[in-house]
Amino acid sequence: MxxxxxxxxxxxxxxxxxxxxxxQPESSFTEDLGAExxxxxxxxxxxxxxxxxxxxxxxxxxxxxxxxxxEFITNVCKAQGVAVEE
Amino acid sequence: xxxxxKHHSLPDVTRPNLLEDIFPYDLPPRIRFDGxxxxxxxGKPAQFDFASVAxxxxxxxxxxxxxxxxxxxxxxxDQMVKIYDLLSxxxxxxxxxxxxxxxxxxxxxxxxxxxxxxLGHKYPECTGWIRAVKGDFRLVKEVGLKETGMLTSCSxxxxxxxxxxxxxxxxxxxxxxxxxxxxxxxxxxxxxxEDVTRADxxxxxxxxxxxxxxxxxxxxxxxxxxxxxxxxxxxxxSYPGAELPRSIPKxxxxxxxxxxVPSSRLEWHGHNDFHxxxxxxxxxxxxxxxxxxxxxxxxxxxxxxxxxxxxxxxxIALKGGLCGIDTLAITELADYMRSIGLPIPGNYPFAxxxxxxxxxxxxxGGLRQDERIYNIFDTEKLLGRPPRVAITDKSGxxxxxxxxxxxxxxxxxxxxxxxxVHKLARWVIDQYEVDGRLTAISDQELAxxxxxxxxxxxxxxxxxx
Numbered sequence: 165m166x167x168x169x170x171x172x173x174x175x176x177x178x179x180x181x182x183x184x185x186x187x188q189p190e191s192s193f194t195e196d197l198g199a200e201x202x203x204x205x206x207x208x209x210x211x212x213x214x215x216x217x218x219x220x221x222x223x224x225x226x227x228x229x230x231x232x233x234x235e236f237i238t239n240v241c242k243a244q245g246v247a248v249e250e
Numbered sequence: 251x252x253x254x255x256k257h258h259s260l261p262d263v264t265r266p267n268l269l270e271d272i273f274p275y276d277l278p279p280r281i282r283f284d285g286x287x288x289x290x291x292x293g294k295p296a297q298f299d300f301a302s303v304a305x306x307x308x309x310x311x312x313x314x315x316x317x318x319x320x321x322x323x324x325x326x327x328d329q330m331v332k333i334y335d336l337l338s339x340x341x342x343x344x345x346x347x348x349x350x351x352x353x354x355x356x357x358x359x360x361x362x363x364x365x366x367x368x369l370g371h372k373y374p375e376c377t378g379w380i381r382a383v384k385g386d387f388r389l390v391k392e393v394g395l396k397e398t399g400m401l402t403s404c405s406x407x408x409x410x411x412x413x414x415x416x417x418x419x420x421x422x423x424x425x426x427x428x429x430x431x432x433x434x435x436x437x438x439x440x441x442x443x444e445d446v447t448r449a450d451x452x453x454x455x456x457x458x459x460x461x462x463x464x465x466x467x468x469x470x471x472x473x474x475x476x477x478x479x480x481x482x483x484x485x486x487x488s489y490p491g492a493e494l495p496r497s498i499p500k501x502x503x504x505x506x507x508x509x510x511v512p513s514s515r516l517e518w519h520g521h522n523d524f525h526x527x528x529x530x531x532x533x534x535x536x537x538x539x540x541x542x543x544x545x546x547x548x549x550x551x552x553x554x555x556x557x558x559x560x561x562x563x564x565x566i567a568l569k570g571g572l573c574g575i576d577t578l579a580i581t582e583l584a585d586y587m588r589s590i591g592l593p594i595p596g597n598y599p600f601a602x603x604x605x606x607x608x609x610x611x612x613x614x615g616g617l618r619q620d621e622r623i624y625n626i627f628d629t630e631k632l633l634g635r636p637p638r639v640a641i642t643d644k645s646g647x648x649x650x651x652x653x654x655x656x657x658x659x660x661x662x663x664x665x666x667x668x669x670x671v672h673k674l675a676r677w678v679i680d681q682y683e684v685d686g687r688l689t690a691i692s693d694q695e696l697a698x699x700x701x702x703x704x705x706x707x708x709x710x711x712x713x714x715x
Binding site: 201202205206208209212219221224225 | 646647667668669670671672675676679
């Protein structure tokens with residue numbers, strides 16, 4: 165099973181049309197990966213779908229980096245009882 | 251040496267000060283005054299107490315059927331009756347919309363007047379409008395009106411170049427003969443000082459109004475002449491310090507305080523040629539004119555008159571309460587006007603289809619958090635028109651989610667969040683970025699997409715509809 169980080173990178177790469185190899189934990193969604201307003205929403209929606217979780221909109225949209233998303237999603241998965249590979 | 255600056259320190263405020271005593275939201279924002287205003291007239295200070303407007307019997311008068319019709323195809327009798335009925339509802343039982351005036355020249359004019367009076371409304375009172383011709387009083391008497399407006403044009407453009415009088419005296423004598431005929435007929439004359447903001451105030455207007463006052467002393471109070479100040483070309487200005495004849499403050503002061511025309515017999519009638527029409531009307535109220543003459547949606551000769559619905563909002567703002575006004579009638583009147591083919595611009599305040607519609611995503615985001623941020627007052631309560639968003643490439647996900655919640659009627663915790671509308675937001679963006687669209691997306695197009703992307707909400711929506 166892929167790790168949270170690998171899955172987050174895969175979703176990010178698909179939505180923002182990047183090669184996963186170019187996405188680093190410290191990559192900023194907006195500044196480094198060029199996510200626009202609607203793409204940020206799409207990213208959150210795709211993360212929810214990928215992990216089978218529901219995220220608080222404001223909290224999720226305040227996450228700025230890929231590494232931050234990994235940490236945030238891991239915590240949400242734990243809180244919602246969803247098993248993931250860390 | 252520079253002047254010492256007043257220092258302002260920043261206290262650590264942690265609770266918002268929303269100034270709700272001024273911006274109550276369930277009413278238009280209040281207009282309050284914190285001191286008298288001083289205007290220099292003939293070099294001497296004259297003091298005006300604007301706050302007194304809260305207790306003065308200021309009123310709105312209407313000329314939708316007279317000046318309003320001069321700019322449009324004529325209304326049918328049925329249309330006038332419908333509009334009159336709604337005007338009565340709008341102005342409420344205390345007669346905030348106090349009077350409306352009718353032409354009396356054609357059979358249809360007189361039939362419309364009769365049909366309106368048959369409704370039995372106390373307000374608006376029906377008055378007439380005639381030329382300054384003695385014979386025209388026959389019309390006023392025949393229809394049994396108590397008051398009529400009459401043209402008493404007072405600039406030299408009118409006196410010498412239009413009416414061809416040889417002197418001010420000949421003109422004044424002619425007008426006064428008609429005023430006397432009105433008194434003799436038991437009809438209150440309302441003298442319309444046409445083109446007063448371009449008139450010779452000292453050498454015609456003041457002597458004429460002085461004589462009107464003398465004549466009025468000879469008749470019962472309910473016949474005493476009223477004076478309508480007609481800013482025929484929209485030349486009037488509200489600024490303190492402006493010169494006569496364009497100064498509204500000075501005109502009113504001269505008539506009210508020097509000649510002694512009571513405020514209750516002074517009325518302002520403006521035109522919008524210089525975009526000043528509404529504020530000029532409100533200025534006339536503040537400086538001592540009790541009546542503000544207006545037309546629905548500003549329809550009127552050339553650029554139009556003070557918009558009646560604007561005067562209504564100003565009235566509420568000055569009085570601090572609805573005073574029996576039914577503001578929802580504004581929306582009904584606007585819908586009715588549109589239904590009979592009279593266009594109201596989309597961005598027209600209080601009545602245009604887009605007056606409280608935002609296209610900016612950042613504003614939509616604000617609306618979503620607290621509609622007070624970008625809505626002027628509770629437009630749903632007062633006008634039956636909740637704030638809305640129109641969707642374009644500038645709307646963003648905030649705009650889209652506001653539209654979706656508004657469309658499905660979802661409130662508070664039932665509202666859909668932004669994440670759930672990502673497919674519709676993507677479709678909107680692609681319309682512009684992929685398909686090269688240049689127009690706004692219509693509600694019908696969005697509704698079709700809402701059905702596709704939110705089938706569960708759509709089913710509930712259809713069931714409720």
